[in-house]
Amino acid sequence: MKNSYILLLLVFGFTTFAQTSSREQFPLFSECEASVLDQQEACFYNTIQNFVYTNYKVADDVKSANFKGNVIALFEVDTTGTFKILYIDAPYESLKTETKRVFELLPKVKPATYSGRKTYSKFTLKIAIPLEKPNVFSSKTEVVQDKTNTTLIDNTKELSEYDDIVYKPFENPQFKSKGNIMFSHQNYGVFDALLNQVGSNNHTASKPFSYDEVAKYYDFETVNQSALKQKESWWGRKFWNENLVAIQGEGYWFALNPILDLRIGKDTESEASNTFVNTRGVKIDGGLGEQLTFSTSIFESQGRFADYYNGFAESIRPSGGNPAIIPGIGIAKRFKEDAYDFPMAEANIKYTPSQFINLQLGYGRNFLGDGYRSLLQGDGTSPYPFFKINTTFWKIKYTNTYMWLKDVRDLATVDGTYATKYMASHYLSWNATKRLNIGFFENVVWTNTNERGFDFNFVNPLIFYRAVEFGSSSKTGNAVLGLSSKYKWNNQINFYGQFLIDEFAIGDVQESNQSWRNKFGYQVGVKYYDAFKVKNLLLQLEYNQVRPYVYSHSNPLTNYGHNNQSMGHNWGANFRELVAIARYYKGRYFADAKLIYGQRGFDFNNGTDNFNYGGNIYLDYDENRPYDTGVSIAQGNKTTVMIADLQVGYLVNPASNLKVFGNILFRNFDPTAETAATVKSNTTWFSIGLRSDLFNWYFDY
Structure with missing residues (x-):
C-alpha cells in the first residue's frame, strides 16, 4: 500500500486509463522532473490543465450562443512523448478545431514507462466552457494491489467508468x-x-x-x-x-x-x-x-x-x-x-x-x-x-x-x-x-x-x-x-x-x-x-x-x-x-x-x-x-x-x-x-x- 494523488476536478474532469504502481512511471513534463515521485502524477495533471487554460480560445460563435457545457478530449502520449488527439466530443466544430490546436502546441514530454520500458498512456480531459481557472491536484489516493492488477481507489471521487464511455458521431450505421x-x-x-x-x-x-x-x-x-x-x-x-x-x-x-x-x-x-x-x-x-x-x-x-x-x-x-x-x-x-x-x-x-x-x-x-x-x-x-x-x-x-x-x-x-x-x-x-x-x-x-x-x-x-x-x-x-x-x-x-x-x-x-x-x-x-x-x-x-x-x-x-x-x-x-x-x-x-x-x-x-x-x-x-x-x-x-x-x-x-x-x-x-x-x-x-x-x-x- 502506498499513497498517491488524484485531482479533484471542479472545472476540468480528468480520468486516466493508465495504472500506477511501483513499476509504472507517469509521463513527465520537464518542469516535473525535479518533483518527488509522489508528486510527479499531480504535476503532470496540473501542468496540462494550466497549459490548456492559458492557451485555449473560445470562438465567437460559441460565445454568442451562450453555450455552457463540456468538451471531452480523448488523447494519448506515445512512446516518443508526443501528445496525440484520438477523439473529441463537442457540439461545435470550432471547439473541436481549437482543442486540436491547443494539443498541437503541447511540448514533448518524457513518455510513460512500465518496468523500465517506454509505453503508450491514454487519458480523457474534460474542458468546461466557459473556461474557469482549474483547481490544484492535491487529494490522497489509496492504492490496492494484487498479483494481476493495480487499481486506484479514490476516497473523494466516484468511479469514472460511466463518464469514460465514448460516443461517436451517428453515421447512419443502419x-x-x-x-x-x-x-x-x-x-x-x-x-x-x-x-x-x-x-x-x-x-x-x-x-x-x-x-x-x-x-x-x-x-x-x-x-x-x-x-x-x-x-x-x-x-x-x-x-x-x-x-x-x-x-x-x-x-x-x-x-x-x-x-x-x-x-x-x-x-x-x-x-x-x-x-x-x-x-x-x-x-x-x-x-x-x-x-x-x-x-x-x-x-x-x-x-x-x-x-x-x-x-x-x-x-x-x-x-x-x-x-x-x-x-x-x-x-x-x-x-x-x-x-x-x-x-x-x-x-x-x-x-x-x-x-x-x-x-x-x-x-x-x-x-x-x-x-x-x-x-x-x-x-x-x-x-x-x-x-x-x-x-x-x-x-x-x-x-x-x-x-x-x-x-x-x-x-x-x-x-x-x-x-x-x-x-x-x-x-x-x-x-x-x-x-x-x-x-x-x-x-x-x-x-x-x-x-x-x-x-x-x-x-x-x-x-x-x-x-x-x-x-x-x-x-x-x-x-x-x-x-x-x-x-x-x-x-x-x-x-x-x-x-x-x-x-x-x-x-x-x-x-x-x-x-x-x-x-x-x-x-x-x-x-x-x-x-x-x-x-x-x-x-x-x-x-x-x-x-x-x-x-x-x-x-x-x-x-x-x-x-x-x-x-x-x-x-x-x-x-x-x-x-x-x-x-x-x-x-x-x-x-x-x-x-x-x-x-x-x-x-x-x-x-x-x-x-x-x-x-x-x-x-x-x-x-x-x-x-x-x-x-x-x-x-x-x-x-x-x-x-x-x-x-x-x-x-x-x-x-x-x-x-x-x-x-x-x-x-x-x-x-x-x-x-x-x-x-x-x-x-x-x-x-x-x-x-x-x-x-x-x-x-x-
Whole structure:
C-alpha cells in the first residue's frame, strides 16, 4: 500500500486509463522532473490543465450562443512523448478545431514507462466552457494491489467508468447493417429497378429485405446526403433530416423516432362528418455488433374510415363483442359512437451467425412475390409471431418461416380464448440464369387437435410438407404448393408470375368439367422501369385470378387465414383482378396512381339461397356447395369492383420516413343482388395527412 494523488476536478474532469504502481512511471513534463515521485502524477495533471487554460480560445460563435457545457478530449502520449488527439466530443466544430490546436502546441514530454520500458498512456480531459481557472491536484489516493492488477481507489471521487464511455458521431450505421427495411410498396419502389438489373444474383421475392442486401445496388448514404436540407438548429435538423434520438458507440447503435399517422378526410357518400386516423407511437432500431440487429414499433390509434371500409372491418369482427378487425392492423374496440380504437405492435430480432444464414424472431408480417399482390403469402393480415430462417448461398436463397396464427370466429372460441393454429412454409428461390428466377413454395397449416401443439414433424427445413401432412391426418392439416418466376427481359422490363395449387384432381382436369376440386390460382405481371425514358417512373400491370374454394378447407380452422383475413390474396378466393400502377418520385416528391378492376363472387345468404359459392375462405367447402362441376370464377353473387386511387406527397424526414400526402380514392361496387354484406355503392374518399410510412395499409377491398 502506498499513497498517491488524484485531482479533484471542479472545472476540468480528468480520468486516466493508465495504472500506477511501483513499476509504472507517469509521463513527465520537464518542469516535473525535479518533483518527488509522489508528486510527479499531480504535476503532470496540473501542468496540462494550466497549459490548456492559458492557451485555449473560445470562438465567437460559441460565445454568442451562450453555450455552457463540456468538451471531452480523448488523447494519448506515445512512446516518443508526443501528445496525440484520438477523439473529441463537442457540439461545435470550432471547439473541436481549437482543442486540436491547443494539443498541437503541447511540448514533448518524457513518455510513460512500465518496468523500465517506454509505453503508450491514454487519458480523457474534460474542458468546461466557459473556461474557469482549474483547481490544484492535491487529494490522497489509496492504492490496492494484487498479483494481476493495480487499481486506484479514490476516497473523494466516484468511479469514472460511466463518464469514460465514448460516443461517436451517428453515421447512419443502419444503412450497412443486416437490419430489415420496413416493407411498403412505395418505399421499395425507390430501389426496385436497381435490384432487378440483368445479371444481379439477388432474390427479390422474399420480403422484407435487409439493408446490406440492398446496399450492394443502392447507395443509401449518398442518396440520404443529397436529400438533406441545410438546417442548423436542433429542431430543424430533427424535423427534416435526422432521427429524434441516435446513439452510436463502439460496436453498437440505436435510433428512436416517433410514429405519426394523422389524417383527416371525407367520404362524400357518408353521413359521418369526416374520416380520420390519429396514430401516435414510437419506433426503435438498433444493432449490437455486426451480427445482432433489432427493431420494435408500438402504435396507439383511433380512426373512422369510409363507409365501405368500416363495413368490411365489421364484417370480419372477432368473437367476444369487439366491433371490428381493422384489416392489416388487428382487433379494434369502439371509440366514441362510430369510430374504432386499434393498437398495434411489431418487433424483429435478427441474428446472423454467418454470411450464409440469418435467424429472425418477429412479430409482424411477411411477403412472397414480386408483384403488388401475393397469392403465396401476403401482408394484408394482422401481425403474428413468427420464426424465420434465411439461407443464402451460390444462386440459392431458401426461406423457412414458422408462424403462430389465430382463428377468432365464434365457433372457434372456447371460454373466451381464441383458437391457435400453426403454419410452416418453405420457399426456395433459384437464379437459374442471369435473367430467369424460379421459386418453389410449400406450406402447411395445422391445429391443436388432440393437443397436437406445434408439430415437430414440420420443423425439419428440408422435408416435403404434403407427405407429412397426409401422414399426420389430412383432416387436421392443410397443405398448399406454389411456383413463382421472374424473367428480366432487360434492365427496364421484368415479367413475373405465381401459380398456387391448393388441391388438384388430374382426372377432373382431363375431363375439363371445371370441378370444384381444381383449386388453384395464378398471377402474371410486368414492370417497366424508367418508362418511356422518364427517370424514376415505374409502370406495372398485374393480373390475378383465384378459383372458388382456394385457401379454404374442410375444417375452417385449418384454412389459409389469420384473424378472419386471408394469408394469401387480400380478396380471398373466387375472383379475377387487373391492377395497373404508376409510381414516380423526384427528390423528396412522390406520386402514385393505381387502378383496379375486378370481378368477385359472393354468397347470397338471403334465406332462399344459402349456398357456399367459394369466396368466403372461412366456410367448410364440403357443405352447401351448389354444384361439384361447372364451377367458375365469380360464381354466386357476381360483383364488379372498380377502384381508382391517386396519392401525391412529400417526404418530410428520410430518417423516420415521415411523409405529408394528399389522397383521393374512387370506388364502385356493383353486385348482382344487394344483400346485407354486398351493398351497391359509389365512394369518393378524400384524405390529407402526415404519416410515418412503415408498412402497407391496403384500402382496396
